[in-house]
Amino acid sequence: xxxxxxxxxxxxxxxxxxxxxxxxxEEGDSTAQSSGKKKPSPLEKGGTLRGEAAEGKDPSPxxxxxxxxxxxxxxxxxxxWKNGNWDMTxxxxxxxxxxxAVIDAEVLRRKWLEENPEASSNDDPVLFDTAxxxxxxxxxxxxxxxxxxxxxRAAMVGFFAAYLIDSLTGVGLVDxxxxxxxxxxxxxxxxxxxxxRKNEDLETIKTLVKESTFYDKQWQATWKDSEEQQKK
Amino acid sequence: MASALQGILGxxxxxRVCEQSLEQGAGNAGNRLQSCQISVRSSHLSAACLSGRSKxxxxxxxxxxxxxxxxxxxxxxxxxxxxLGNRKLRVAVIGGGPAGGCAAETLAKNGIETFxxxxxxxxxxxxxxxxxxxxxxxxxxxxxxxxxxxxxxxxISPSNVAVDVGKTLNENEYIGMVRREVLxxxxxxxxxxxxANLVNGLFLRMEMPSDANAPYVLHYNLYKPGSSVGVPAxxxxxxxxxxxxxxxxxxxxxxxxxYDYAIAFQExxxxxxxxxxxxxxxAEMYVGDDVSPDFYGWVFPKCDHVAxxxxxxxxKPAIKKYQVATRHRARDKIAGGKIIRVEAHPIPEHPxxxxxxxxxxxxxxxxxxxxxxxxxxxxxAAKSGRMCxxxxxxxxxxxxxxxxxxxxxxxxxxxxxxxxxTYKVLDILQKVFYRSNPAREAFVELCADEYVQKMTFxxxxxxxxxxxxxxDDIKLAVNTIGSLIRANALRKEARKAVLT
Numbered sequence: 001x002x003x004x005x006x007x008x009x010x011x012x013x014x015x016x017x018x019x020x021x022x023x024x025x026e027e028g029d030s031t032a033q034s035s036g037k038k039k040p041s042p043l044e045k046g047g048t049l050r051g052e053a054a055e056g057k058d059p060s061p062x063x064x065x066x067x068x069x070x071x072x073x074x075x076x077x078x079x080x081w082k083n084g085n086w087d088m089t090x091x092x093x094x095x096x097x098x099x100x101a102v103i104d105a106e107v108l109r110r111k112w113l114e115e116n117p118e119a120s121s122n123d124d125p126v127l128f129d130t131a132x133x134x135x136x137x138x139x140x141x142x143x144x145x146x147x148x149x150x151x152x153r154a155a156m157v158g159f160f161a162a163y164l165i166d167s168l169t170g171v172g173l174v175d176x177x178x179x180x181x182x183x184x185x186x187x188x189x190x191x192x193x194x195x196x197r198k199n200e201d202l203e204t205i206k207t208l209v210k211e212s213t214f215y216d217k218q219w220q221a222t223w224k225d226s227e228e229q230q231k232k
Numbered sequence: 233m234a235s236a237l238q239g240i241l242g243x244x245x246x247x248r249v250c251e252q253s254l255e256q257g258a259g260n261a262g263n264r265l266q267s268c269q270i271s272v273r274s275s276h277l278s279a280a281c282l283s284g285r286s287k288x289x290x291x292x293x294x295x296x297x298x299x300x301x302x303x304x305x306x307x308x309x310x311x312x313x314x315x316l317g318n319r320k321l322r323v324a325v326i327g328g329g330p331a332g333g334c335a336a337e338t339l340a341k342n343g344i345e346t347f348x349x350x351x352x353x354x355x356x357x358x359x360x361x362x363x364x365x366x367x368x369x370x371x372x373x374x375x376x377x378x379x380x381x382x383x384x385x386x387x388i389s390p391s392n393v394a395v396d397v398g399k400t401l402n403e404n405e406y407i408g409m410v411r412r413e414v415l416x417x418x419x420x421x422x423x424x425x426x427x428a429n430l431v432n433g434l435f436l437r438m439e440m441p442s443d444a445n446a447p448y449v450l451h452y453n454l455y456k457p458g459s460s461v462g463v464p465a466x467x468x469x470x471x472x473x474x475x476x477x478x479x480x481x482x483x484x485x486x487x488x489x490x491y492d493y494a495i496a497f498q499e500x501x502x503x504x505x506x507x508x509x510x511x512x513x514x515a516e517m518y519v520g521d522d523v524s525p526d527f528y529g530w531v532f533p534k535c536d537h538v539a540x541x542x543x544x545x546x547x548k549p550a551i552k553k554y555q556v557a558t559r560h561r562a563r564d565k566i567a568g569g570k571i572i573r574v575e576a577h578p579i580p581e582h583p584x585x586x587x588x589x590x591x592x593x594x595x596x597x598x599x600x601x602x603x604x605x606x607x608x609x610x611x612x613a614a615k616s617g618r619m620c621x622x623x624x625x626x627x628x629x630x631x632x633x634x635x636x637x638x639x640x641x642x643x644x645x646x647x648x649x650x651x652x653x654t655y656k657v658l659d660i661l662q663k664v665f666y667r668s669n670p671a672r673e674a675f676v677e678l679c680a681d682e683y684v685q686k687m688t689f690x691x692x693x694x695x696x697x698x699x700x701x702x703x704d705d706i707k708l709a710v711n712t713i714g715s716l717i718r719a720n721a722l723r724k725e726a727r728k729a730v731l732t
Contacts (some may be wrong), residue, residue, distance in 0.1 A: 032507070056525030058668030059454035060390075063521035103722070104729070111726040113391045114669060117522040119563035122510065126392045129677060130718045142721040215604075217660045220650065221489070221585035222644060 060116035076112045080105060084126040099137035106130070154193050162183070285345075313633045314445060316470075320345045320631035323624060324450055324469040325409050325428075325617075326435045327476030329357065329412075333419025333595025334371065335473050339624065344631040347467060348423055349452055352408035356413040357477075358498055360532055360539070360574035360607070363408045363415075365693040367611045371618075378416055378533040381406035383513045388561065388668045390520035390675035397679050400686040405693055407515070410610075411535060419614075434462055438472065438485050440590070445634055448472055448591070471591040474619035474622055475613070478578040480598035491600045492529060495548045495577040496607070497555050498541030500534065503569035510565060511538055518542075519672040522557040526666055527607070528667035529558030531565070537572060545581055579607055591672065594639040595620045601647075603655055605662040611667055611695065612651070619643050628654040653697060670719035678713045683708055 048054070055063045080090040086105060106128065120126075162173045176182040195215045196202060274403025321344050325332045330352025333345025336348040363383070367373065382405050384398040394546050424430045432710035433452040441448055448469050474482025478493060490540070503511075510532040529542035540562060542554045559566065580600035587599045596613030604611070620643045625631070663676035683704050690698050 022242050034477075048545040048548045049433045049554065054525065056521055056546070056668065058670075059525065060521045060669050060723075063525070066282050103725070107729050110391045110669075110673075110722055111729055113450060114521065114726075117390070117520065117557060117561060118392055120392045120394055120561055123564075125394050127394065129680070130673075130679070130715070130722070133718075135714070138718060138721065142724075144373040148610070182340070215582060216655065218491075218582040219583075219648065219655070224588045 005061070044060075060114040074116075075118060076116070078105065078109065081109065084124055085128050099133050100141055102139060103137070109172055125203055150193055150197075154190055157189055157193065161189070240423060245444070268412070275372050275535045280332055313636060315629075315633055316592075316631075321471065321624070321628045321633070322347070322447070322469040323471045323473060323621075324448070324467060325473045325475055326450075326482050326598075327474070327480075327598065328420045328430070329475060329477060329596065330372070330419060331525065331613035332473070332475035333416060333423050334614040335475060335595060335621040336423035337419065337426055337427040338424055338618050338621035340426040342621075342625040342630045344625065344628065346423070346428040347431055347469065348420060348428050349433050349435050349450075350420065351432070351455075353417065353420070353430075353432055353436075354413055355416065356411070357416070358496070359412045359610070360496075360498075360536065361410050361412060361610075362532065362539075362608070363410055363610050364695060365408070366695050367403055367614065370407060371419075371614055373415075373418070377410055377418055377448045378408040379411060379414075380409040380533050381513055382409055382533065383407075384515075386514060386516045386681050387676045388518045389673045390522070391673065393673065393676055395533045395676050395680045396686050398689070400682055401689060405689070406513070407693070409515075409533060412453060413577060415610075431467075432457070433465065435476065435481055436464075437481065438592075471640075472593075473595040473617070473624075474592060474598045475596050475617055476598055478580055480594065482592060483584060483594055484597050486586065486589040486592050486594075488587065488589070488594060488609070489520035491584050492545060492581040494543045494545040494581060495551055495576060496541060496543035497551045497576040498539050498574075499555065499559070499571050500537050500539050500573040500575070501566055501569040502537040502572050503566050507565060507568070508533075508536075508538070516562065518561050519666070519675065520557075520561075521669055522554070523561060524554050526662075528666070529561065531562050534698060538566065538569075540566060542651075543579065546723040549600060551576070551605075573701065574639065574678070579609065581622065588637060588640040588644055590637050591635060591640065593620050593643060601651075603658045605609050605658040606667070606692070608692075616643075616647060619647055654691070654695065662717075668723070670723040671716060673722075674715035674717040675713070677719075678708075681708070681711065 052059070052064055079086050086102055088097070090103045091105075093101070119218070162176055165176055166172060171179075177186070195205065244719070323339050323344055325339070326335075326348045326349050328348050332348055332350065336346045339346040340539045355456070363373075363378075366379070368375070384396060385402055385407075386394055386396055388394045402474070420430060431452075431454065433454045435462045436451045436453065438451065439449040448471070450467045450469060452465055452467065454465040455462050472482060474486075476482055480488075483489075507702050511531065513533070515533060516531040518529040518531075520529075524542050524544045525547050526545050527543040530540070532539045532541075540555075540559055542551070542558045544551060544554060547554075580597055580602050581604065583600035584594065584598075593599075595616040598608055599616065601612040601616050602609040620640065623639050623643035624635055627635040627642070665671050679688075683700070687698070687700055687708075690696075
């Protein structure tokens with residue numbers, strides 16, 4: 001089977017077999033080959049990552065092999081999930097629509113499907129669109145708690161910094177905000193708290209910056225060549 | 233260009249040099265030079281004079297010129313490209329796929345002695361086989377080459393939300409599905425009909441020329457008809473177009489450098505007729521971590537079977553796992569099918585660091601002209617082959633003069649200017665929407681929007697970026713951000729949730 005990936009050799013016809021029972025070959029063969037001094041096979045060279053990074057930029061836990069024990073390989077089932085959509089009538093609580101419950105249900109459905117991918121079916125298509133949950137439900141559930149957290153942090157940092165500067169320089173809080181340096185520091189603090197929430201965020205930002213220019217660099221590479229020749 | 237001209241005309245010394253060298257050049261008969269002289273005497277160089285069509289001899293004997301001319305203006309002139317005398321320019325095109333076929337056709341049509349070297353004349357290259365509508369018109373393809381006209385696409389998210397794409401197509405618009413062996417041989421035969429010499433041989437290596445007018449010596453194995461054993465042969469040509477695909481030997485010979493590539497793995501499956509009806513003119517795209525960490529899985533209809541495949545850049549050793557997952561996702565729709573063929577091929581992710589060197593240029597997959605996000609390469613291969621050939625025709629004045637690197641760089645410049653926005657936009661789309669499962673969910677959600685469908689198909693089918701209604705664009709931007717935020721929020725909650 002490994003030879004069928006070598007593009008110079010015409011693709012060998014595998015023995016015709018039923019789709020459902022095609023035996024799964026071990027992935028080990030091609031990697032074992034190149035562990036020695038051999039030239040890396042086409043499956044090895046050119047952008048292949050290893051380990052967890054190889055599962056994508058933001059892999060689901062299921063892709064990393066961390067499946068929860070509750071999933072047993074059956075289809076996703078929930079009494080409120082009917083015909084590929086959530087039955088909104090089942091989410092009414094005290095006469096009002098309970099959007100949080102809809103969000104929770106969808107979270108569980110997506111988690112289940114990440115760990116246990118199902119075949120997409122024409123008879124039973126999935127039709128749910130997250131936009132049916134109104135925007136204010138999303139804001140209330142996700143944005144407000146985080147906004148509270150970040151504002152709290154900003155306030156704590158700001159207060160402590162103002163106290164420190166006041167004790168060192170004698171400039172009061174109001175006078176601090178009037179100065180240009182004060183305003184600049186305020187901006188840096190606010191932006192910093194927004195962007196850097198965990199230690200990993202610094203790495204993420206660096207990666208994003210590199211990513212956004214990487215493709216351009218690859219295209220410009222051929223012109224660097226000509227510039228060097230021009231200089232000669 | 234015009235403003236740059238004015239910049240150059242400003243300095244008296246440069247104008248003098250231009251006149252001098254033009255008068256020198258007057259010795260070589262040439263209509264375009266005469267027209268240049270006329271315009272110089274009327275003391276303004278017309279833009280046509282300094283365009284790629286003619287060459288100003290900015291000779292090396294006046295080094296002051298480069299210092300006086302405005303920075304950023306690069307007139308790459310051939311320092312005395314010599315006339316070839318009583319023979320035509322000889323160009324070898326290595327590789328007889330879409331890029332090679334179109335390049336050879338354009339060269340042969342314009343009177344250049346063309347040799348198209350292809351190792352397997354009935355090669356069925358593993359390929360998705362989708363061509364945009366504009367290719368049919370631009371390359372005058374006969375409609376019977378197209379096996380199927382795909383007018384509907386289904387995008388399926390990781391949680392199996394399925395969205396139908398294609399509602400905005402009118403009845404003349406479609407994505408053409410072709411068999412590579414049919415398309416490639418049609419383009420090759422057409423090139424041959426214009427006078428290109430088809431050579432059935434395997435290119436081995438080439439020797440670099442000793443100076444600017446010496447030929448390239450190509451070593452190849454010639455396959456005589458009926459024999460499968462190659463006879464070593466050599467060929468001398470003045471220029472080479474490397475159109476030999478992702479594992480280009482020409483690229484290796486000119487030290488073009490390496491690129492990242494995806495491995496695309498595909499199984500051709502013959503499914504029962506009743507299931508084939510569903511795929512009559514519909515193609516499917518599956519996205520998800522299970523199917524590929526950075527690409528998509530597909531089910532494309534071919535002439536009488538479907539091709540089920542997937543691809544990846546970063547986790548190539550696990551490609552079979554992804555293929556199994558793709559087959560599982562399409563399980564109900566391909567149940568009872570038989571695998572008739574298994575194939576795989578590398579797909580370049582970005583251009584090689586060096587695409588042109590001396591009188592060798594790379595086109596198509598060899599150069600790395602495959603878009604991200606969709607992995608489309610056939611149209612760009614054909615177009616780059618044609619553009620490169622046109623640059624050679626122009627630079628050599630239909631085969632009369634020797635060319636040099638500047639002529640091939642003008643093809644690169646034209647190509648980069650024309651298609652860079654397309655490639656960049658698709659790169660951004662891939663980075664944003666193939667990033668993670670939430671991003672893929674948002675992607676599928678967005679594809680349900682009609683404006684998105686219209687924009688996507690317009691840019692894919694006609695290869696032009698049509699500016700849409702700004703209000704709709706703003707609405708789309710808001711929707712994009714909204715979808716991404718919602719999907720990511722759901723995913724973050726999922727980490728906290730416990731399945732019972």
